[in-house]
Amino acid sequence: MSQLLPPDDPETDADADGAARPHHHHLEQARAQVIQLLSRQSVEKELLSRSESRNSDVVAQLVARQHQAALEQRLSHFHPADIAFVLEALAPEARDLAWTLVRPARRGAVLLETSDTVRRALVMSMPPEEVVALAGSLDTDDLADLVSSLPEEARQQVLERLDSADQAEVRSMLSFPEGTVGSMMDLDFIAVREDTTLEAVQRLLRRRKLLPAHTNQLFVVDRGNQLRGLLPLARLLLGDPEGQVAEVMNPRPVYFYTDDPSREAVAAFEKYDLISAPVLNLHRQVVGRVTVDAVLDEISERAQTEGLRQVGLTEEDEDLFAPVVASAQRRWPWLAINLATAFFASRVIGAFEPIIEALVALAALMPIVASIGGNTGNQSAALVIRGLALGQLGSDQLRRILRRELSISALNGALWGVVLGFATLLLYHQLPLSVVIAVALMLNMSVAALVGVLAPVLLHRLGRDPAMGSSIILTATTDSMGFFIFLGLAAVFLV
Amino acid sequence: MSQLLPPDDPETDADADGAARPHHHHLEQARAQVIQLLSRQSVEKELLSRSESRNSDVVAQLVARQHQAALEQRLSHFHPADIAFVLEALAPEARDLAWTLVRPARRGAVLLETSDTVRRALVMSMPPEEVVALAGSLDTDDLADLVSSLPEEARQQVLERLDSADQAEVRSMLSFPEGTVGSMMDLDFIAVREDTTLEAVQRLLRRRKLLPAHTNQLFVVDRGNQLRGLLPLARLLLGDPEGQVAEVMNPRPVYFYTDDPSREAVAAFEKYDLISAPVLNLHRQVVGRVTVDAVLDEISERAQTEGLRQVGLTEEDEDLFAPVVASAQRRWPWLAINLATAFFASRVIGAFEPIIEALVALAALMPIVASIGGNTGNQSAALVIRGLALGQLGSDQLRRILRRELSISALNGALWGVVLGFATLLLYHQLPLSVVIAVALMLNMSVAALVGVLAPVLLHRLGRDPAMGSSIILTATTDSMGFFIFLGLAAVFLV
Numbered sequence: 001m002s003q004l005l006p007p008d009d010p011e012t013d014a015d016a017d018g019a020a021r022p023h024h025h026h027l028e029q030a031r032a033q034v035i036q037l038l039s040r041q042s043v044e045k046e047l048l049s050r051s052e053s054r055n056s057d058v059v060a061q062l063v064a065r066q067h068q069a070a071l072e073q074r075l076s077h078f079h080p081a082d083i084a085f086v087l088e089a090l091a092p093e094a095r096d097l098a099w100t101l102v103r104p105a106r107r108g109a110v111l112l113e114t115s116d117t118v119r120r121a122l123v124m125s126m127p128p129e130e131v132v133a134l135a136g137s138l139d140t141d142d143l144a145d146l147v148s149s150l151p152e153e154a155r156q157q158v159l160e161r162l163d164s165a166d167q168a169e170v171r172s173m174l175s176f177p178e179g180t181v182g183s184m185m186d187l188d189f190i191a192v193r194e195d196t197t198l199e200a201v202q203r204l205l206r207r208r209k210l211l212p213a214h215t216n217q218l219f220v221v222d223r224g225n226q227l228r229g230l231l232p233l234a235r236l237l238l239g240d241p242e243g244q245v246a247e248v249m250n251p252r253p254v255y256f257y258t259d260d261p262s263r264e265a266v267a268a269f270e271k272y273d274l275i276s277a278p279v280l281n282l283h284r285q286v287v288g289r290v291t292v293d294a295v296l297d298e299i300s301e302r303a304q305t306e307g308l309r310q311v312g313l314t315e316e317d318e319d320l321f322a323p324v325v326a327s328a329q330r331r332w333p334w335l336a337i338n339l340a341t342a343f344f345a346s347r348v349i350g351a352f353e354p355i356i357e358a359l360v361a362l363a364a365l366m367p368i369v370a371s372i373g374g375n376t377g378n379q380s381a382a383l384v385i386r387g388l389a390l391g392q393l394g395s396d397q398l399r400r401i402l403r404r405e406l407s408i409s410a411l412n413g414a415l416w417g418v419v420l421g422f423a424t425l426l427l428y429h430q431l432p433l434s435v436v437i438a439v440a441l442m443l444n445m446s447v448a449a450l451v452g453v454l455a456p457v458l459l460h461r462l463g464r465d466p467a468m469g470s471s472i473i474l475t476a477t478t479d480s481m482g483f484f485i486f487l488g489l490a491a492v493f494l495v
Numbered sequence: 496m497s498q499l500l501p502p503d504d505p506e507t508d509a510d511a512d513g514a515a516r517p518h519h520h521h522l523e524q525a526r527a528q529v530i531q532l533l534s535r536q537s538v539e540k541e542l543l544s545r546s547e548s549r550n551s552d553v554v555a556q557l558v559a560r561q562h563q564a565a566l567e568q569r570l571s572h573f574h575p576a577d578i579a580f581v582l583e584a585l586a587p588e589a590r591d592l593a594w595t596l597v598r599p600a601r602r603g604a605v606l607l608e609t610s611d612t613v614r615r616a617l618v619m620s621m622p623p624e625e626v627v628a629l630a631g632s633l634d635t636d637d638l639a640d641l642v643s644s645l646p647e648e649a650r651q652q653v654l655e656r657l658d659s660a661d662q663a664e665v666r667s668m669l670s671f672p673e674g675t676v677g678s679m680m681d682l683d684f685i686a687v688r689e690d691t692t693l694e695a696v697q698r699l700l701r702r703r704k705l706l707p708a709h710t711n712q713l714f715v716v717d718r719g720n721q722l723r724g725l726l727p728l729a730r731l732l733l734g735d736p737e738g739q740v741a742e743v744m745n746p747r748p749v750y751f752y753t754d755d756p757s758r759e760a761v762a763a764f765e766k767y768d769l770i771s772a773p774v775l776n777l778h779r780q781v782v783g784r785v786t787v788d789a790v791l792d793e794i795s796e797r798a799q800t801e802g803l804r805q806v807g808l809t810e811e812d813e814d815l816f817a818p819v820v821a822s823a824q825r826r827w828p829w830l831a832i833n834l835a836t837a838f839f840a841s842r843v844i845g846a847f848e849p850i851i852e853a854l855v856a857l858a859a860l861m862p863i864v865a866s867i868g869g870n871t872g873n874q875s876a877a878l879v880i881r882g883l884a885l886g887q888l889g890s891d892q893l894r895r896i897l898r899r900e901l902s903i904s905a906l907n908g909a910l911w912g913v914v915l916g917f918a919t920l921l922l923y924h925q926l927p928l929s930v931v932i933a934v935a936l937m938l939n940m941s942v943a944a945l946v947g948v949l950a951p952v953l954l955h956r957l958g959r960d961p962a963m964g965s966s967i968i969l970t971a972t973t974d975s976m977g978f979f980i981f982l983g984l985a986a987v988f989l990v
């Protein structure tokens with residue numbers, strides 16, 4: 001944590017490691033090559049460890065060691081984010097091999113860039129002492145990120161081994177719940193006083209040799225450490241050196257409280273094109289900052305897991321190389337729910353068995369009504385979920401959308417109902433059956449639109465993620481209702 | 496475009512409008528209030544326009560005008576992004592009313608923040624002269640963004656009315672295809688020479704009064720305008736004023752070419768935590784820059800439309816207030832495909848009608864096999880789509896994942912097949928039927944895993960978006976195969 005410019009704070013410069021970055025095309029090639037080599041190496045190593053026991057192939061061993069040294073050399077030129085990419089793309093044995101080739105001093109930086117599951121796997125494979133040793137190369141907030149992704153027991157082991165000042169800081173960072181601004185902030189801000197001259201600020205900055213990454217502005221605070229404004233570096237550069245900070249600072253900046261939801265910070269950064277913003281505690285004292293890179297990580301993490309959440313998978317499933325049995329088990333709740341709703345739909349059909357026996361064409365046609373209902377409803381649901389995510393659905397808007405989706409589905413239901421009716425007439429030469437399926441399709445599409453709009457809204461009002469469960473509710477409804485409407489109409493009018 | 500510091504370039508400061516931003520909670524309230532007021536106002540106006548024709552209610556008209564003036568006043572304190580939010584949340588009539596209340600000088604900035612569809616609707620409602628007048632308040636790249644979202648005819652009308660220099664610049668910006676780095680770059684970079692002293696650079700910067708937003712570094716170029724390195728503002732501030740740019744610059748920066756895909760820029764910004772990066776043409780000359788706010792826009796635009804694309808909706812459907820008939824029509828292709836695949840599945844069942852007639856329980860049970868297959872396959876597909884998006888699926892990894900998903904589905908298929916078999920036994924008291932449905936579930940889950948992995952990979956190899964169509968292919972396959980496997984086994988073993 002840096003305030004009032006402690007001159008010897010060992011911060012990293014935003015571009016200090018820039019020298020290691022060539023054009024990204026070369027990078028992608030280099031990465032793919034290393035992934036291939038590592039995969040091959042780990043197989044060779046496996047073979048060697050077998051032949052070693054027979055003490056037969058000394059030359060092969062030497063060659064393998066040479067290859068490893070070459071790989072280690074290549075990895076040492078990679079950016080930590082690229083090493084993380086390589087680790088995530090590798091199967092577990094190859095990943096472990098690769099990890100031993102990453103120099104200990106860089107392991108902390110690499111761990112910060114990996115996904116939670118891969119990070120956990122790697123850290124779990126290291127003794128706590130080694131994890132604590134890594135900690136030395138990390139900032140408090142990065143250390144807290146690292147520790148927070150560990151299982152409870154490993155977390156305590158690492159925390160106990162930290163010195164007491166670090167321990168207190170990390171524990172205080174860990175106290176911010178997941179999903180709050182506190183959990184995404186860092187402590188690398190520079191604070192100055194209003195009555196300082198720009199020249200004095202520049203002098204103070206020069207004493208440090210590096211600025212924290214993403215420092216586009218300094219935070220202006222009073223004696224009580226309360227936020228007074230922001231001093232953009234550009235104004236510091238361009239302003240009159242004799243002038244005071246108060247004269248050029250932005251006195252009404254965007255700020256956050258530690259317990260604001262992180263999605264609000266994300267929204268504000270997107271909207272106002274921010275690079276960094278101060279974070280205050282309840283006494284309006286500056287305690288940290290949020291930077292655009294943390295916001296980017298948050299957004300892409302969320303976007304990447306969105307698809308998984310929609311089909312009931314969790315963060316743990318991100319690791320494509322997790323053990324099969326554990327992965328199979330994680331899918332049970334979803335399968336159980338799916339089985340239950342499918343069974344219910346089956347019972348709806350079961351109730352109409354006599355009618356199906358009398359007119360077996362109904363069995364062949366009923367899945368069409370159910371399937372189109374499901375897809376129609378999913379379209380309405382996708383629009384509503386997006387509107388909810390953007391916060392654009394007040395009750396006025398909601399009523400309007402419901403009306404609108406019902407109109408669209410009535411229109412399309414009428415049109416495609418006629419199409420389906422004609423197809424049925426061509427196949428079965430039964431006009432009453434064709435009329436029944438046309439009407440059933442239309443009705444089920446209206447049900448689908450209704451449920452498609454209301455299911456996500458209901459989940460949202462109950463404080464749940466509207467994307468998570470709406471497709472189960474929806475398909476369960478459109479299947480059962482599709483069968484019920486179609487077979488019910490058939491029972492009344494056909495048999 | 497600013498190079499070698501033209502001192503009178505009218506750039507905007509990153510935080511020049513910061514004074515208008517209170518804490519975001521108040522903002523959300525203010526926004527919701529204005530949206531409500533505007534919705535109400537537009538209804539009142541509608542009523543008034545009717546009463547006006549009767550010349551009856553002069554007082555009501557006066558009141559309405561007063562309300563409008565108050566609203567105009569409130570909107571004038573909003574950030575352009577907040578006004579855009581308000582416009583997007585409003586129904587068309589209220590939106591048009593709100594637009595008349597936005598001061599002309601701010602309309603350009605507001606349009607840049609709205610979604611493409613709303614922007615198009617607003618611009619289409621203005622005569623070309625007015626659009627050209629807006630253009631005066633915008634940078635070339637912003638103007639190009641604005642023009643590019645217009646329909647062809649309106650675009651030409653606006654372009655022809657620009658002065659020839661602007662026209663050439665806008666046309667050259669428009670020449671970069673959607674999805675390339677060129678289309679997301681701006682021209683607001685500041686370039687300096689290697690042999691300048693830091694002091695001279697600072698002096699040059701002071702002559703401009705403002706720096707372009709997101710200027711965290713200056714671009715160092717040679718006489719041919721080729722990129723030599725980057726000079727972070729922090730180093731300019733902290734370095735020895737007598738020293739030369741070449742001594743402190745970052746000589747190996749991340750850069751892009753105009754025709755690089757924009758997703759590569761997005762990936763690089765995420766990975767290397769960049770704020771800005773230079774964009775080069777094929778002669779390695781600096782022609783523009785990408786900033787983190789353009790990257791953020793790109794990511795959130797993509798994330799927001801992801802859910803829509805998965806259910807076959809397009810960008811146009813984002814406008815929740817578009818006319819019903821047009822929206823209904825846009826859903827036709829998807830409905831047609833869905834109807835065709837559902838019809839095919841129905842024909843599969845049709846082929847087994849005699850067996851269903853003989854054992855009507857099959858009709859009730861068959862949707863269960865199809866439905867669970869669909870969900871299983873969607874889980875595999877979600878994992879593969881995510882892996883593809885992250886670029887982590889080489890052929891080695893692919894084979895591994897295929898094996899893995901097949902194992903998981905075999906395991907879960909065996910387990911839940913037994914569960915379903917028992918449930919069937921309890922309901923129908925027929926052991927052979929129970930065995931058939933258990934085996935059918937297991938087989939269809941393996942088919943689902945296979946197609947779930949291969950469908951997105953195939954789409955990806957064909958250069959298509961793997962998320963877009965895979966769920967159609969998948970559901971069509973698991974439905975048809977589910978019915979075929981279950982009814983086929985029944986035909987062989989039961990009747």
